[in-house]
Amino acid sequence: MNRKLLSFCMALVLTATLAVPTRMVTKAEVDDTESAVSENVISENSGSTYIVKKGDYLEKIAKEQLGDSKRWKEIYELNKDQIKNPSMIREGMELKLSADSEDAEVKEDAAEEKTEKVEKTEEAKDEKVEESEEEKKDEKAEEAKDDKEEKDEKVEESKEEKKDEKAEEAKDDKEEKDEKAEESEEEDKEEAEAAEEEGEEDKEESAESELQYWAEDSPVAAAIVEYVKDVTDEDSANYIPVEDRIAVFDMDGTLIGELYPSYFEYMLFIHRALYDENYKAPADMKEFAQALEKGIYDGKLPEGNELKHANFAGAAYAGMTPQELKDYAKEFMKSEADGFTNLTRGEAFYKPMVSLVEYLDEHDFQCYIVSGSDRTVCRAIIKDTLPIPENRVIGMSYTMVASGQGDTDGLEYVYSEDDDVILGGELIIKTIKMNKVSAIEQEIGKVPVLSFGNSSGDVSMAQYVVNNDMYESRAFMVLCDDLEREHGNMDKADSMKKTCLERGFMPISMKDDFGTIYGDGVEAVPYGEEEAEEDAAG
Template sequence: MAASPGARLALLLTIPLTALTLSLPVFADEDPLPSWNQGAAKQAIVEFVQAVTDQSQAVYVEPQDRIVVFDNDGTLWPSHPVYTQLAFALDRIDALAPAHPDWKNKQPFKAALDKDFNALGQLGSKGILELVMASHTGISTTEFETIVKDWFASARHPRFKRRYTELAYLPMLELLNYLRSHGFKTYIVSGGGTDFIRPISQTVYGIPPEQVVGSSVKIKYEIENGKPRLLRLSELNFVDDKAGKPIGIHNFIGKRPLAAFGNSDGDREMLQWTAAGKGARLMMLVLHDDPKREYAYGPARGLPDTKFGRFSKELMREAEESGWIVISMKNDWKTIFVLEQ
């Protein structure tokens, strides 16, 4: 007898997060997306997958060309009250502050030390970049990876009091698994740092490090104490946001995606690039409209404006005119997080 939705969820909540993506196929013979409510969004996903994997269909796509790309912040896990990597940078600034007493009265460091998110938002990308450069560079790639892993093991989200890796969206984890079970290759294409996401991409999303495309700093090869190392420099190499996303897809994936999932203005060009391909395509945007279970922001559909993960009225208009599917977190998702807060 088939398990009830409640029983399935109860079982999922007993599974360690690192094993979740391996455990989800248990439900493959039932509803592959049990955390999604019936509606246009879920129907669009299922119909798309069925169409491009059915050899009798004109839009059938060979497995090697079944590429799907996902933004990270706001699409696979929360981007509020600030982006996860910015939260990491703020903690790093705290740790490094004793060696930089001038930071107490110097922006953007003062806002970082005061945890003044409004001021950080007003400082914009330039201020955030300065914080990232001060906190992410001057060390080897190996050292940085260790610091990132240690932070993810201990840091807690300020609202949900959970590790950030525990706040991956359950509906999206089910979607990733559903796609991979039908021969799709899933990639993260994020404005966040490649080296920040890679250490946890496999355990959280089932996406291996080599399938993460993100922003990066320049790296220098050098010999230290007779051993080679890669040093992270305080200089940008590539910004994987907005128009940079299609470029990153071209440079690092080499194929145009069949489907793209985002949540903000920074994902517009990635969806445009995906939509411009031939054959069946699926473009979807997550709208954060559930303040009770997560957050609500836009300013699309009259929601509050934000500096982090902005979903503008212009993006909503383009989505409606282009036939992109908007996922309502409030209406389309039965459950949001793997672990209930």
């Protein structure tokens, strides 16, 4: 192709020479022309591949290189020869991004090479034609003589020996056929039994490996299944022993709703401070609860609300036993979820995420809750829904004391037979952001291999997991981008998606990856609408 382009350029130079006053074309000018042609050819192939960097995944590469994250499947199809698992790409891989002109150039070069070979062949034929006819005749005569002698030797072979050989061969053939028939019958029987067993195993594996409630074409669901299959295969280079298969989940906004209209623990505290007839809140607590409730509905939360809520909530539940607080939370879970039809706060679990926890549990992953909400309240919420034991719940913690301890320091007080453990009410740790990493290190003692979150409070935990240098690890973030089935927030969703692309996390779109959110019959409605309908009906 380069030779044709060069010829074309030379023709243009010649035409230009005839059209203007004649001058000599220098060798430098010819070299410049060849260089320009070469550069044009090279430029046609630029940008058609991409070298994988640490933290890359197909959706991220499709977004950065092709402008659309949904075109990840195109990249996967172009690189199936080296990508066996769309969720498992390696740093340093050179990926094709689109079909380019390389094939055409290869074919054209091959055609030129073939033409040259044909020309050489024709020259060789001409040379052979000029060979002496006399030499050919001599060679043929010699070959005919040799053929005749060989035939005579074969005719002289003993007919008796041929008969013996044929008889022996027939005997061997019969024995071989009998052996093959027996072997074939035995193999058919074994294959039939193996196929039957494999079919049963496939059925069981298929039933176990399904992620329910996810969209059928969800790339995230496919990536999770492929990851689990890879790291639980003992023959895989990425195999993770059972004792190290640890997955950590944030709770509000990751496993359960946080937009009815706010976190469960915020709404529980507001109920305690403002509407519980059996509890009289101090004036400053009541004032904060009123400001918090107003801010939730108008979008202007009080300054420093997280820490203020943590301290006031500890005081609001002080004196309760852990079981009494669990029972209190359980009762509040029966209340209607504001902003939804046919949904209580206790039912407001994301069904696809519940299925995911169950799926990981079936494959021997140890799943932990790592939440910024009260640990005791979290235990009450997940009790009857998730296969996570209470000792794998990490959350905001308060002091606990003996009911008869009073102001005596725990180093001095001895627990008695009449004592109960009660909430002391003093905040120990608010487990968000970097505090999540600290809590995981202190309470688990190992770096997890999977992380699931949804907000800036979960970024440190996700990065901690991605940094795991012992095993293949993944971090996922749930995006609140569904404006029909949920009270989504596109500004927050877009911001978190950007963070995912920057840090190598995989975004989970509630809109595109979830087949359902809360299940059939649940609809998102304006806040207060359900309450207004109930009042009108009353």
